[in-house]
Amino acid sequence: MVFPKVRERVLNALASVWPYRLVRIALGALFLYGGAVKLLDPRAFARIISAYDLVPEPLLPVVAIGLPALEALAGLALILDIRGSLAVIWGLFGLFLAVLGYGILQDLDVDCGCFGAEDLARQAGLRQAFYRDLALAGLVVPFLYLSRRLRTRLRGGDGRHR
Numbered sequence: 001m002v003f004p005k006v007r008e009r010v011l012n013a014l015a016s017v018w019p020y021r022l023v024r025i026a027l028g029a030l031f032l033y034g035g036a037v038k039l040l041d042p043r044a045f046a047r048i049i050s051a052y053d054l055v056p057e058p059l060l061p062v063v064a065i066g067l068p069a070l071e072a073l074a075g076l077a078l079i080l081d082i083r084g085s086l087a088v089i090w091g092l093f094g095l096f097l098a099v100l101g102y103g104i105l106q107d108l109d110v111d112c113g114c115f116g117a118e119d120l121a122r123q124a125g126l127r128q129a130f131y132r133d134l135a136l137a138g139l140v141v142p143f144l145y146l147s148r149r150l151r152t153r154l155r156g157g158d159g160r161h162r
Contacts (some may be wrong), residue, residue, distance in 0.1 A: 002123065004075070011150060013043030015147065015150040015151045016147075020144065020147040020148065020151070023140060023143060023144060023147075024078055024079070024144055025078075025079050026056075027075075027078060027089065027136070027140055027141075027144070028074075028075045028076065028077075028078030028079035028080075028085075028089075029075065029079065029093070030070065030075065031071050031074055031078065032071075032072050032076050032079065033075070033115070034071055034072075034073030034075070034114060034115050035069065035071030035072025035073070035074075035075060036068075036072050037068075037115050038064075038068035038071070038113070038115075039065065039068045039069060039072065041075040042061070042064040042065050042068070043064070045064045045068065045113060046060045046061060046063075046064035047117075048110065048111050048113035049063055049064055049113070051101060051108065051110040051111075052102065052103060052108065052110060054099065054102070059113070064135070069111060070088070070092070071092060074088040074089050074092060075089075077155065084146055086145065086148075088139065089141065090137070090141050093133055093136065093137035093141065094137070096114070096129075096133050097133050097134060097137065100112065100126055100129055100130040100133065101130060103126045104126050104127055104130060108126070110126070111125065112125045112126055112129040114129050114133075114144065
């Protein structure tokens with residue numbers, strides 16, 4: 001039959017180490033870059049966070065440094081394929097989507113803040129960032145989970161290739 005062969009090819013492609021590595025490193029680099037850019041100017045990022053009016057004023061400095069630091073560390077950990085890093089990335093996507101959705105629903109005229117202070121043009125940028133993050137969270141992260149799980153099941157071990 002044709003379907004078992006197609007299924008086997010798809011499973012082998014998903015279990016292949018190179019697509020997994022390329023996608024993992026690209027997503028990790030994206031998070032590392034996004035966090036590093038915000039850490040270069042935490043005051044500008046604090047102003048963006050303040051515009052959403054979700055964080056109390058006394059906590060703005062902590063969030064303006066802590067969130068990008070977590071983002072950069074999670075990106076680096078994903079590049080290095082450290083266990084748990086993909087779960088942190090997934091959680092960050094959830095947070096980003098919630099904040100961007102809030103900004104869209106409240107019709108806020110603020111910068112996205114995704115890659116620094118001058119990321120995207122206001123409200124249209126919030127929608128663009130929301131859909132970009134939704135696509136990444138809905139396609140890339142499940143691919144990485146599925147790929148790792150298939151490699152683990154097909155080859156045994158923890159799914160990593162050294």
